[in-house]
Amino acid sequence: MSREYRLPFLLALGAGYGLLAALAISLTRLSGGVALLWVANAPLLVALSMLRPVHWRGPVLAAAIGSMAASLIVSPLASVAFLFVVANMAEAVIAAALLRRWNVFDPPLASARSVALFVLAAGAIAPALSGIAAAAFTSMIVNHSFGGIWVDWVIGHGLGSLIATPIALLVLQPGRMVEKFASRVHILEAAGLMLLVAAVTFGTFSQNTLPLLFLISLPVLIATMRLHRLGAASSVAIVAVIGGYMTLRGAGPIMLVHVSEAAQLQFFQLFLAVQFLIALPVAAILSERASLFRALRESEARYRLLADNATDAMLTLDPDGTIRFASAATRELGFFEPRSLVGRSALSLIVEEDRERVREVHYAALARPDESFSVEYRVLKANGEISWFESNMRAVAEEDGVVTSAVSVIRAVGVRKAREAELYRQATTDPLTGLLNRGAIRRRIDQAAASDAPAALALFDLDHFKQVNDRHGHPTGDAVLLAFADLLHDSLRGDDAVGRIGGEEFAVVFNGMTVLQAQTACARLRAAVAAQPLAMGMDGPIFVTVSVGLVALEGNISEAYQAADRALYAAKAHGRNRVELAEAA
Incomplete structure (x- = not known):
């Protein structure tokens, strides 16, 4: 709060507190003890909630001056006015400290939790504590018991704070209590609902023959449902003003309760408290629900914006x-x-x-x-x-x-x-021939050996391939390897696997084929290789032959591979250009 604004605000707060205190003392001190309805603490409580505790001294002092003035002017207990001032200020400070600690006014009374904590702090704890001191020194001056005065203080101050604080919030913090009106229609609707509450309240309290207090709850709830916290606070305020005035004049259904005037006023306070406890929690839940729906709509809008873009x-x-x-x-x-x-x-x-x-x-x-x-x-x-x-x-x-x-x-x-497929192909493919490389063909050998189906492994090695490279050059040698790889690939079934182990050595896995069936296939391949040129050299077509070592894939894989390798060397030793079956795997 700025320095320029502080003084007018404090003057208004002090004057308002003094006026409300004077009205409470003069109109509701009916039992000879304390005032039975004390609403003066409400504006001070709201004012303290607007400030940090370090700035509370000014509002408390202004309210204390107003309270002292009211007590000295209209209270018959002016001799202990200072003690009442201390009790009133302590009550407001205790309530404000609790509300601040529990974060009740941020935003004000916007959830069922905040309403419950507000009732506990301002309606019970604070008046109960301040009432101890007030009842103690009042009971020593007037002819009333400590317990009776304490109960009147707690009820009067507690219900007064509950009823008046939402109204004070509307006056001092309207921007935080009132949802923005979208159009003139909403303003007219709000005015119409308030007129409805006023009309029903006036009609109810204009007669004292029928107990029609229950009728007031309907327009109060309608206003609350439509206007939320504004409707709840304004409706209770209208009922308090009209009903309180009529009750003090001896009119209305409260007169049907045949008790003392003080008890009738306390009964009216109880009725107002019930209206408060009906309307304000409903308003808080509706405001909380509206906030949730608003947050949900905003979240959905952001989600759809992200989703669409x-x-x-x-x-x-x-x-x-x-x-x-x-x-x-x-x-x-x-x-x-x-x-x-x-x-x-x-x-x-x-x-x-x-x-x-x-x-x-x-x-x-x-x-x-x-x-x-x-x-x-x-x-x-x-x-x-x-x-x-x-x-x-x-x-x-x-x-x-x-x-x-x-x-x-x-x-x-x-x-x-x-890209993954290309990387896998590069990792598993021989770059020259496009067949499986050494690691990939070894994995296919392992898979075939692990299968229950029969399988055979054949190792192919081109005969005298070094002479091709030496006589015709490495490019021609590569052409021979490519032609042989294509012949292998085109001659085998889709279930078979063929790869280049290194140099001029190749391996073929015959899946689902017995070693005798594989022997026939290898013999056919050997004959096909020998029967056709695989490349053109400097002196004409280049013919090569191939030796084959064959073994059944069963038992130990390493032993099977070694057996096929031994069979290949045996084919070489026996004259090349032949298929040699391993003796044992």
Whole structure:
């Protein structure tokens, strides 16, 4: 608060406190003890909530001066006015300190929790503590018991604070209590609802023949439902002013309660407290709900903005996999219209071979909503192409743990998969011949040996290949190797594996074939190689022959490989250009 604003504010606060205190003393001190309805602390409580504690001295001093003036002017207990001032100021400070500690006024009374804490601090704890001192010195002056005075103080001050503080908030902090009106229609609606509350209250308190107090709750609730905290605070204020004035004049259904005038006023206070406890918590819950819906709309707007402008597609799925929402990026990634995807099963877009794997990951995400899961799969796009995609998915669960949906962020990974495939090809392929390299063919040998199906391993070695390189040069030698590799590849079945081990040595894995069947295939290959030139040299066509060592793939793999190698050397030793079957694996 600025220095220029402080003095007028303090003057207004002191004058307001003094006026409210004087009215309370003169109108509600009916039992000869303390005032039965004390609303003067409300503006001070709100003022303290607007300031940091280091700045509380000014408002407390201004209110204390106003309280002292009112006591000296209208109170019959002027001799102990200072003690009442101390008790009143202590009550306001205690309540403000508790409300500040519990963060009740940020924003003010905007949740059921803040309303409950406000009732506890301002309506119970603070008046109960200040009432001890007030009842102690009052009971020594007037002919009333300590307990009776303390109860009157707690009820009068507690209910007064509960009733008047929301009104003071409207006056001193209207921007934090009143939701902005969107149009003149809303202003007229608010005015009409307040007139309705005033009319029903006036009609109820204009007669004292029927107990119609319950009628007031209906317009108060209607105003609260429509205007939230403004409606609740304004309605209770209207009821307090009209009902209190009529009750003090001896009119209204309160007169049907045949008790003393002080008890009738306390009964009216109880009625106001009930209206307060009905209206303000409802208003707080509605304001909290409106804030949640506003935050939800803002979050949804941000989500849709991101979804519509992101290069990755976003899908929201029901637990059964039905698409509930599809972002605009699905049009670019898969040529699907987003609206056409809603209601379809997400699995229907995935190629059949990948569906089971995606289904398992989807169910795993539903089972563990606190974790994210990733899966790669192929999709048949709307244009007929099949492309690779990756989904990062996470389930959405309610507070009770029930999963209601799953969100999936999808990106195209076709380029990455092609790059991975190229890297894998480079890692497993012989760069000269395009066949499997040494490491890859050894893995295929291991796989064939581990299978229950019969398999055979053949090692091929071109005879006198060094002479080809020496006589015709390495380029021609490479041409011979390429031609031999093509002949091997074209002569074998799709289930067989062929690779270059190194130099002029090659290996073939015959899957699902006995060693005798493999021997026949090798003999056919050997004859084909010998019967045709594999390249053109300086002196004409170049013919080469090949020696083959063959073994059944069973038992120990290393021993089988060594047996095939021994058979190959045996073929070389027996004249080359022949197939030699290993004696034992």
